Amino acid sequence: MFAFFLSSGLFLGWSLGANDASNVFGTAVGAKMIRFRTAAIYCSIFIILGAVISGAGASHTLGKLGAVNALGGAFIVAFSAAISVYLMTLARFPVSTSQAIVGAIIGWNFFSGALTDVDSLIKIVSTWILCPVLSALFAIFFYKLIVFIIKSFKIHMFTLDRYTRNGLLLAGIFGSYALGANNIANVMGVFIPVSPFSDLSFGGLFSLSATQQLFFLGGVAIAVGVFTYSKRVMATVGSGIMDLSPVAALVAVSSHSIVLFLFSSQGLETFLRAHGLPAIPLVPVSSSQAIVGAVIGMGLLKGGKSINWHIVGGISSGWIITPVIAALISFVSLFFMQNVFMQETFRPVAYQITRESALRIDKTGFSSNKLETLMGKKFESAIKMKKALSARISLTPKILNIVLSASKINEMEITMDKINSIDSNRVSGEQTKAIEKLIGQKFMHQWQFAEALGNSSFSWQFRQGDKEFNENLSHKLLYVYGLFEK
Amino acid sequence: MDNILKKNTTIEKEIDDFLNQFSEAGLLFKSGVDIYLSGKKDRFQRTIDEITQMEHKGDALRRSIEEKLYRKTLIPESRGDVLDLLESLDALIDRFKGTLYRFDIECIEIDPKFHDDFKELVRNVVNASEALVQSSRCFFKDISSIANYMHKVSFWETECDKISTMLQKRIFRDTELRLSQKMQLRDFVRHIDKIADRAEDVADDLSIFVIKRSL
Numbered sequence: 001m002f003a004f005f006l007s008s009g010l011f012l013g014w015s016l017g018a019n020d021a022s023n024v025f026g027t028a029v030g031a032k033m034i035r036f037r038t039a040a041i042y043c044s045i046f047i048i049l050g051a052v053i054s055g056a057g058a059s060h061t062l063g064k065l066g067a068v069n070a071l072g073g074a075f076i077v078a079f080s081a082a083i084s085v086y087l088m089t090l091a092r093f094p095v096s097t098s099q100a101i102v103g104a105i106i107g108w109n110f111f112s113g114a115l116t117d118v119d120s121l122i123k124i125v126s127t128w129i130l131c132p133v134l135s136a137l138f139a140i141f142f143y144k145l146i147v148f149i150i151k152s153f154k155i156h157m158f159t160l161d162r163y164t165r166n167g168l169l170l171a172g173i174f175g176s177y178a179l180g181a182n183n184i185a186n187v188m189g190v191f192i193p194v195s196p197f198s199d200l201s202f203g204g205l206f207s208l209s210a211t212q213q214l215f216f217l218g219g220v221a222i223a224v225g226v227f228t229y230s231k232r233v234m235a236t237v238g239s240g241i242m243d244l245s246p247v248a249a250l251v252a253v254s255s256h257s258i259v260l261f262l263f264s265s266q267g268l269e270t271f272l273r274a275h276g277l278p279a280i281p282l283v284p285v286s287s288s289q290a291i292v293g294a295v296i297g298m299g300l301l302k303g304g305k306s307i308n309w310h311i312v313g314g315i316s317s318g319w320i321i322t323p324v325i326a327a328l329i330s331f332v333s334l335f336f337m338q339n340v341f342m343q344e345t346f347r348p349v350a351y352q353i354t355r356e357s358a359l360r361i362d363k364t365g366f367s368s369n370k371l372e373t374l375m376g377k378k379f380e381s382a383i384k385m386k387k388a389l390s391a392r393i394s395l396t397p398k399i400l401n402i403v404l405s406a407s408k409i410n411e412m413e414i415t416m417d418k419i420n421s422i423d424s425n426r427v428s429g430e431q432t433k434a435i436e437k438l439i440g441q442k443f444m445h446q447w448q449f450a451e452a453l454g455n456s457s458f459s460w461q462f463r464q465g466d467k468e469f470n471e472n473l474s475h476k477l478l479y480v481y482g483l484f485e486k
Numbered sequence: 487m488d489n490i491l492k493k494n495t496t497i498e499k500e501i502d503d504f505l506n507q508f509s510e511a512g513l514l515f516k517s518g519v520d521i522y523l524s525g526k527k528d529r530f531q532r533t534i535d536e537i538t539q540m541e542h543k544g545d546a547l548r549r550s551i552e553e554k555l556y557r558k559t560l561i562p563e564s565r566g567d568v569l570d571l572l573e574s575l576d577a578l579i580d581r582f583k584g585t586l587y588r589f590d591i592e593c594i595e596i597d598p599k600f601h602d603d604f605k606e607l608v609r610n611v612v613n614a615s616e617a618l619v620q621s622s623r624c625f626f627k628d629i630s631s632i633a634n635y636m637h638k639v640s641f642w643e644t645e646c647d648k649i650s651t652m653l654q655k656r657i658f659r660d661t662e663l664r665l666s667q668k669m670q671l672r673d674f675v676r677h678i679d680k681i682a683d684r685a686e687d688v689a690d691d692l693s694i695f696v697i698k699r700s701l
């Protein structure tokens with residue numbers, strides 16, 4: 001059943017391969033600097049590597065935007081995004097998979113009554129502006145640098161051709177890796193919470209986590225998209241906005257690749273944080289926006305006369321239309337999936353301010369006295385709870401977040417049967433022992449369970465400053481929540 | 487990848503060789519006319535043989551360059567322009583050779599009083615073609631310096647026009663020559679001057695190629 005539901009994610013991967021690979025190698029193939037076959041082979045290999053090795057970074061932000069909690073829902077979300085991307089690709093618009101998936105998740109949020117995390121949404125949408133701007137700035141810088149080098153070193157036309165060809169191949173490889181790392185979250189992100197995979201170890205040489213296996217499948221789907229459908233798009237990309245010389249194409253692809261890398265590199269994020277610098281958010285950005293930004297940047301450098309603003313306008317409007325279309329398709333399809341095909345598209349999440357949750361709210365510094373009238377009352381969805389709250393208090397996103405996370409109901413019971421079914425690859429022996437100490441206990445909220453685990457063992461406590469450990473622990477907690485939930 | 491690098495190095499050398507052939511053909515043309523005017527028939531015949539060989543070598547190089555450009559899909563954005571340039575330069579080598587052949591075929595008698603003017607005309611034609619070679623080298627290697635040579639092609643072509651007009655006037659005002667001789671001499675003057683005209687046309691095309699390649 002999971003394989004069937006995953007098919008929509010694979011379809012989305014295929015669409016991404018068909019559409020976004022053209023951003024990486026399109027200019028080079030269009031300018032006949034690299035053969036399509038060569039481009040497709042390198043592109044596929046490095047997209048898969050990028051997805052498996054560095055794909056985890058950008059997936060968290062998407063997970064926060066809306067945690068699609070049922071397989072049927074994940075299927076529809078990916079399917080809606082894929083259809084939107086496919087339609088836009090048919091219309092030959094360099095469309096963004098990121099925008100499509102964000103639109104589709106918001107559609108799911110509306111349908112399921114879940115609240116869209118405004119902070120994550122703002123973070124993602126701001127990168128949609130930041131990404132092309134940053135790419136344009138990089139392009140201007142690289143272009144000036146390359147022109148300076150060519151003029152200073154008097155490079156022969158054929159030597160330059162050779163350098164450009166090799167440069168396009170390298171930038172394309174780097175771009176493919178960055179695309180895989182950054183965009184795999186779009187393709188497979190919604191399936192992470194519902195994935196049945198467990199970690200695999202290959203003779204102790206290397207291991208693949210459940211998420212990495214999922215990302216590998218997505219990477220393969222992208223590669224298939226590259227081989228089967230991207231040739232058409234590659235031939236048209238680049239020449240649309242303005243005619244690109246091979247050197248300009250090299251600048252465009254390099255800028256695009258660096259921007260994509262910046263938005264997906266966990267290593268860079270760690271480095272920046274360690275040196276007290278502001279970190280770049282790890283968000284799936286649009287490779288189309290990056291490449292268009294770079295081309296416009298170079299066009300502006302030359303006075304802007306060569307830019308076909310009509311086409312730029314068309315592409316930009318596509319970026320607004322895509323998330324809207326994806327959200328609509330997602331909403332309507334979820335309705336059909338639930339009411340016609342009788343499939344579970346979301347697991348209802350209820351909210352209730354209990355005595356415990358009121359105490360937790362008080363701990364954050366916000367007095368729960370104002371919520372006295374709502375005490376004990378159960379709300380069927382986050383939206384209903386929000387309505388009730390805003391009728392009583394002046395609600396800020398921060399307060400809403402505190403109240404919702406404290407009052408979210410996930411009833412759990414710790415039983416021996418379930419402890420026996422724990423996957424030892426995911427949870428260590430020490431951590432399992434800590435869970436065993438809680439046998440027979442019942443919890444109303446996830447945070448209660450997490451607190452109890454933390455009190456029971458040091459191995460379940462978050463560590464200050466150790467981001468990797470904390471992320472790993474969050475994954476483990478999500479796994480055990482799912483396991484013990486009634 | 488190594489193979490591509492090797493082929494590219496070869497093509498750079500071939501283009502350099504081709505431009506050398508063009509430059510030497512101009513010098514050979516000048517020396518051929520000087521020899522003809524000095525009446526040394528044997529040496530003139532050798533010069534004709536040399537320029538013929540040079541023309542064949544130029545043709546072979548051009549074909550080899552063309553074949554490599556297409557087979558390896560090199561410089562896709564400038565390929566057409568480079569081929570146009572090479573073909574135009576090759577046609578100019580043909581003109582150098584053709585003019586010397588014309589001297590040989592028609593055995594034209596040139597009165598010694600016109601020798602200096604003929605020599606000056608030929609010198610300026612070769613100067614124009616030499617400026618074109620330097621412009622072409624810059625087109626391949628150092629596009630920002632090309633302006634230093636392009637204007638010289640026009641300059642020498644104008645000089646050729648002046649000498650050609652002056653020489654034709656002198657020929658037709660001469661009372662000792664028959665009309666048939668005058669017309670034959672005029673044709674020779676025009677034929678030689680035409681080489682400078684063509685060199686200027688090629689330079690004009692080159693200036694467009696430069697704009698297309700400007701970064």
